[in-house]
Amino acid sequence: MTASLIKPRIGLLGTGPWAAGTQAPALAAHPGVDFAGVWGRRPEAAAALAAAHGTTPYDDVDALFAACDAVAIALPPDVQAPLAVRAAEAGCHLLLDKPLATTVTGAREVVRAAEKAGVASVIFCTLRFATGTREWIAEQAAADGWFTAHARWLGALYSPGADSPYAASPWRGEKGALWDVGPHALSVLLPVLGDVTSTTAAAGLGDTAHLVLRHTSGATSTVTLSLSAPAASAGATVELLGAAGVAELPAWGGGTESFGTAVDALLHAVRTGESHPCDAAFGLRLTEILTEAESQLRR
Structure with missing residues (x-):
């Protein structure tokens, strides 16, 4: 994604309730992006969600990466993390869901991939983007x-x-x-x-x-x-x-509006080169804290 692109192309990974109820409507309604396609682990669900928003379903996630400047991910955290690494390696900027991963290793790999590829990232922690x-x-x-x-x-x-x-x-x-x-x-x-x-x-x-x-x-x-x-x-x-x-x-405001603000934050990070405070590195830090808490709960 470059500053010269008036409407960056953003694809969506995921077809569950969060993707269907929040992320897809927000991407379809956002005036500053082209909602370029949907990939899901269930092709029939991806086809239905894409049809509902007038975009393209993809059976091959790498083909979606190749067609996009950025991806939004609405998948379980430990499915999200390796796909985010692949997306970054393909040159896609990352709009990620929380938690980034449930292992420190998984979260760290996303951060490293984003840094190596030079792509921007934002973690959608709702309260950091909601009106109010x-x-x-x-x-x-x-x-x-x-x-x-x-x-x-x-x-x-x-x-x-x-x-x-x-x-x-x-x-x-x-x-x-x-x-x-x-x-x-x-x-x-x-x-x-x-x-x-x-x-x-x-x-x-x-x-x-x-x-x-x-x-x-x-x-x-x-x-x-x-x-x-x-x-x-x-x-x-x-x-x-x-x-x-x-x-x-x-x-605070609704999820769709908040997600639209997160899209704005990603676009700003891309165009300015400035890391957003709620980026993949912040997601890694959350994973580290939660991992420590989980280890104590198990003991």
Whole structure:
């Protein structure tokens, strides 16, 4: 993708609920890109999703890479990582989903491939791009004197009576809330409080994980994550406490709009050569933190 390309060509890898409900509509509606095609592990699903948005289905993922300047990926993390490496090697810029991978080795390989190929990358951590929260995060990061923070992300994906299509996701069932919604919480805390210097983790009911983190600023934070909470208690919040008082994460916009902003961020990184703060290297750091927490939960 070059600065001279008015409408860069972006392909989509993935055909599941997230791809169909968020990424494909956002790419089709974005005025600054050409939604160039869809590849999926199920060719019939790729054909249906491509037809719904007036683009081309691909049976061969390498053919999609060759036809595109960038790719957006909506696949399980450990399927995403090796395909992202191949896309980077083919010269495609990367719009990636969180988590980047569930192994440090897998995440590191993506970072190395992107650096070697000189391609830009953005990790779609929703709150970093959503209207309301992206401005709020920047404002809190610019403030001094934060003492502590509390993040709570409780989903009811696996509670009785839940009917979310994401409940059928094998990787979510295996890895749980730590890996699915943990990146959301960390993507807010790290820009404000600094990188994590120590992690303590304890398990709760179901897939619930409790984390206590120390940050480079000296502040500490607590994080509670679950996909098996009762429906009546589900919800997400981040609360910061410090010299300026208490600041609470505001409501945020929808996923399609937020993904469109992530596309803008990737285009800006490509055209300026400036790395986005929420890039593959940030995704690697999230994987390192979550891997440490997971190892403690297993012990």
